[in-house]
Structure formats: structure tokens, C-alpha cells
Amino acid sequence: MNVFWFIPTHGDSRYLGTTDGARAATFDYFRQVAVAADTLGYEGVLLPTGRSCEDAWVVASSLISATKQLKFLVAIRPGLTTPALAARMAATFDRLSGGRLLINVVTGGDQAELEGDGVFSSHDERYAVTDEFLHIWRQILEASHRDESIDFEGKLLTSKGGRSLYPPVQRPYPPLWFGGSSPAAHAIATTHIDTYLTWGEPLEAVEKKIADIRRRAADQGRTIKFGIRLHVIVRETAAEAWAAADKLISKLDDDTIARAQTAFAKMDSEGQRRMAALHGGKRDKLEIAPNLWAGVGLVRGGAGTALVGDPEQVAARMKEYAELGIETFILSGYPHLEESYRFAELVFPLLPRKQREQIAGPLSGPFGEVVGNQYLPRASQS
Numbered sequence: 001m002n003v004f005w006f007i008p009t010h011g012d013s014r015y016l017g018t019t020d021g022a023r024a025a026t027f028d029y030f031r032q033v034a035v036a037a038d039t040l041g042y043e044g045v046l047l048p049t050g051r052s053c054e055d056a057w058v059v060a061s062s063l064i065s066a067t068k069q070l071k072f073l074v075a076i077r078p079g080l081t082t083p084a085l086a087a088r089m090a091a092t093f094d095r096l097s098g099g100r101l102l103i104n105v106v107t108g109g110d111q112a113e114l115e116g117d118g119v120f121s122s123h124d125e126r127y128a129v130t131d132e133f134l135h136i137w138r139q140i141l142e143a144s145h146r147d148e149s150i151d152f153e154g155k156l157l158t159s160k161g162g163r164s165l166y167p168p169v170q171r172p173y174p175p176l177w178f179g180g181s182s183p184a185a186h187a188i189a190t191t192h193i194d195t196y197l198t199w200g201e202p203l204e205a206v207e208k209k210i211a212d213i214r215r216r217a218a219d220q221g222r223t224i225k226f227g228i229r230l231h232v233i234v235r236e237t238a239a240e241a242w243a244a245a246d247k248l249i250s251k252l253d254d255d256t257i258a259r260a261q262t263a264f265a266k267m268d269s270e271g272q273r274r275m276a277a278l279h280g281g282k283r284d285k286l287e288i289a290p291n292l293w294a295g296v297g298l299v300r301g302g303a304g305t306a307l308v309g310d311p312e313q314v315a316a317r318m319k320e321y322a323e324l325g326i327e328t329f330i331l332s333g334y335p336h337l338e339e340s341y342r343f344a345e346l347v348f349p350l351l352p353r354k355q356r357e358q359i360a361g362p363l364s365g366p367f368g369e370v371v372g373n374q375y376l377p378r379a380s381q382s
Contacts, residue, residue, distance in 0.1 A: 001322055001353040002227075004044045004073065005037040005340050006332035007063075009054040014335055017252040017260075017299045023335060025054055027062060033336050034063045037070055040344040044071030046229070046330050048302070049106055051113050057089060064097045073102040073177060073330070078133035079119045079126060084162045086133075087140040091168040099169035105130065105178040105193065107185070109269025110301075123268045127184035132157040134176070134192040140164050141173035177227065181209065182270040190216035193224060195328065199271055200230035200305035201278070202289040207324050214325075227328035228321055231296050231306035232339070234346050238310045245308050248334055249283070249295050257281055260299040267301075275304040291317045306333075315350035322352075 007030050014021030023029060037045050047056035060072040074093070076086045094101040107126045108114050114121075121129060132154035139150040140162045149163035168174055178189050179197035186209075189196045196213050198206055210226055217224045233248070235241040261281040264272055279286055279294040286295045288305070291313050297304020307314045318329060333339025368377035 001351050002043045002328040003353065004046055004328060004330040005042045006330065006336060007033055007045050007047045007059065008336045009048055009059055010052045012335050015251040016249050017256045020251050030059055031063060031066050033340060034067055034070060036337055036340045038067040040340060044073055044102060046073045049075035049077065061093060071100045071102055073104050075104040075106045077106055077108065078130040079121065080117055083133045083136035084140060084159060087137045088164045090174055091141060091144060091164045091166050094168035094170055094174050095166060101174040103174050103176050105176055109267045109272055111266065111268055124184050127188055129156050130188055131191065136162060138173060141168055145171060180271060181274055186212055186216060189213055189224065190220055190222065195225040195227050197227045197229055199275060199303045200228055200292065201274065202292060203320055203324065206321065210325050225327050226325045227330060228326050229303040229330045231303065232314060232331045232333050232343055233306050233308045234311055234314045234343055236310060238313060241308050241310060245293050245295055249298060252299060257298045264301055272301060311346040311350055315347055318351065
């Protein structure tokens with residue numbers, strides 16, 4: 001089981017939908033979260049993409065030297081850039097970071113945002129562009145290890161003599177990750193993708209997605225890994241965790257929820273539609289499955305569900321997803337700095353994961369505060 005964390009480049013807060021308890025999206029804060037994730041033993045971090053966020057490539061690049069082992073899951077946006085440029089950017093980042101780049105393929109689902117960026121394609125047209133984009137991107141990076149160029153002529157994209165003079169560290173290229181719930185998205189995943197991501201839906205829905213992807217991949221002689229994107233609210237007791245969930249949306253008014261849901265309804269993303277259907281914009285039935293809470297999705301686009309409970313409950317729900325085939329959990333919590341520590345301290349010991357080697361080497365001091373100025377702290381007797 002691999003566990004990733006999240007860099008909140010669109011801002012962070014203790015209360016959703018208000019400025020109360022909010023934190024600015026600054027480099028110093030991003031660095032704090034990244035260093036915490038690296039030190040605590042998270043395998044990597046996801047950086048979101050879109051006009052509501054600071055640019056993912058710039059932020060991730062700025063964090064390379066602040067971290068040592070942390071991997072960065074960074075988006076490429078077919079239609080917003082050319083595949084050759086995206087390939088060279090990926091190769092450079094992978095080389096400068098020592099092979100710590102993962103690629104998140106994002107086609108986009110917000111029509112208003114896409115049009116503002118100059119993309120006027122329909123939903124299925126965007127996936128057709130993505131298909132040809134990835135053919136070119138993959139071929140260029142594969143050829144870079146042989147110091148060769150490539151030619152590709154598709155219906156929508158063409159490359160003549162495309163090449164990257166500097167190959168990536170990872171062979172044949174940094175792994176491709178991707179999420180999408182429509183048939184067009186599933187077709188892309190099974191043709192190109194190494195790890196398929198789903199948002200946090202109930203087990204039955206996730207199981208159906210995995211089965212479809214596996215069947216399609218098998219038809220092409222491919223094997224795909226799976227990951228899930230979730231928020232998490234874990235406390236020492238279940239009562240404390242549910243109280244924290246209620247507190248997270250306690251300052252959220254109905255007008256803000258309505259405005260957010262109206263905006264989401266205009267998107268052509270099947271995944272966003274499925275997220276919205278889990279709660280219908282209402283607060284009264286937010287626990288949609290055991291320990292799975294849809295409150296975040298009242299105002300946040302994309303991943304809108306959280307695992308809520310005590311450490312044993314959260315670990316148990318994660319293991320249930322793992323039994324379906326989920327290998328990677330990309331988690332986040334509000335505020336992201338404190339919650340990265342809380343989750344690592346409470347849940348990491350309960351998970352079947354390979355513990356990463358301590359970044360700083362053997363500990364030179366005690367765990368915890370020295371007692372009475374002379375005694376080392378020991379494990380609780382309770």
C-alpha cells in the first residue's frame with residue numbers, strides 16, 4: 001500500500017467555504033507541507049491543476065531541492081500544450097529531481113475554464129486529442145533513450161521529427177496516471193495509462209470501475225495499477241472524528257453550497273456528476289457508506305469524499321479498497337500541514353506498507369518531550 005499526500009496550491013483552511021481559519025497559498029506553506037510529507041514517509045504528493053491553483057509545474061519544480069525522496073504527481077494538459085513541449089518538460093523535471101516525477105494526465109471537465117484557456121473542444125473530442133497527444137508524448141520519450149526522433153500523423157495532431165535530446169531518468173518515461181469515469185476515459189486509460197485513479201466512491205462503484213478497466217486492459221494485453229483520491233478526517237475516537245467533520249462545514253452557508261453546485265452542474269465531467277450525485281447538494285445524508293463522508297464535495301470540485309473515523313476504522317476502510325485492487329491512496333485533510341502529521345502518526349502503523357527509511361538517518365534524540373528534565377518518554381501504559 002502506497003500513501004501520497006497533497007499540496008494545497010488552491011489554498012487551505014480549517015473551515016470550508018469561508019475565509020475563517022484560512023491560509024494563504026504561499027511558497028513557504030507549500031514547502032512546509034512538502035517537507036512534512038517527505039519526512040513523515042509519504043511516497044509522494046499530488047499537485048492539483050486548473051485556474052484555481054498556482055501552476056503545478058512551477059510549484060513542483062520549486063520543491064525539488066526542499067525534499068529528498070518525495071515523488072511529485074504533476075499534470076499534463078493535452079490541448080493546452082504540445083506533446084513535444086510536455087515531453088521535454090517531463091524529461092527535465094525527471095532529471096533534475098533524480099527520477100521523482102509522476103505524470104497526471106488531465107483532459108479537463110470545466111468548459112468555462114477550458115474556453116478561457118482557448119480550448120473549445122467537446123468532451124469526446126478532448127479525449128481524442130488526449131489519445132494522439134499521449135501517442136506522441138510516449139514515443140518522443142521512448143526515442144530519447146536511443147537519441148532518435150519520431151514522426152506521427154494523426155487526425156488531430158502531427159509531429160515531424162519530434163524529439164527530446166535529454167532522456168528522462170525513468171525508463172521508458174515517467175509513469176502515467178489518469179482518472180476519468182466516462183467510456184472515453186476508460187478507453188484512454190487502457191491504451192496508455194500505468195495507474196488508473198478513481199475518486200472516493202462507495203466500494204461497489206469502485207469495484208465496477210476496476211473490473212471494467214481490467215477487462216479492457218486485458219483485451220490489449222496490458223496490466224494496470226489502481227489508485228484512489230480521498231480526503232481523510234481521523235481522530236483518536238470516532239466521536240472526535242465526526243465532530244471534526246461537522247466543524248469543517250460548520251461555517252458553510254446554504255447560498256455558498258448552491259452557487260458551488262450550480263457551477264459543478266455546468267461541467268461535462270462524468271466524475272464530477274458522480275460526486276455531486278452522492279449528496280445532491282444537501283447536508284442531511286452525507287455519510288454515503290460506512291465512514292465515507294461526502295461533505296467536502298458540497299463546495300469543492302473534484303474529489304469530494306473523506307474517510308472519517310478513528311484510526312482502526314480508517315485503516316479498515318482503506319484495506320477494503322485495497323482488497324479491490326487499490327494500491328495507492330492519495331489523501332488530504334484540512335489543514336494539510338497538521339493533518340499530514342495526524343494521519344501518519346495515527347494510521348501509518350496500522351497499514352500494510354513498506355516503511356520508508358528515515359530521511360535523516362538514525363534518530364539522535366528521544367521521541368517526545370523529556371520528562372522532568374531527565375527521563376526519556378516511554379510508551380503509554382493505557
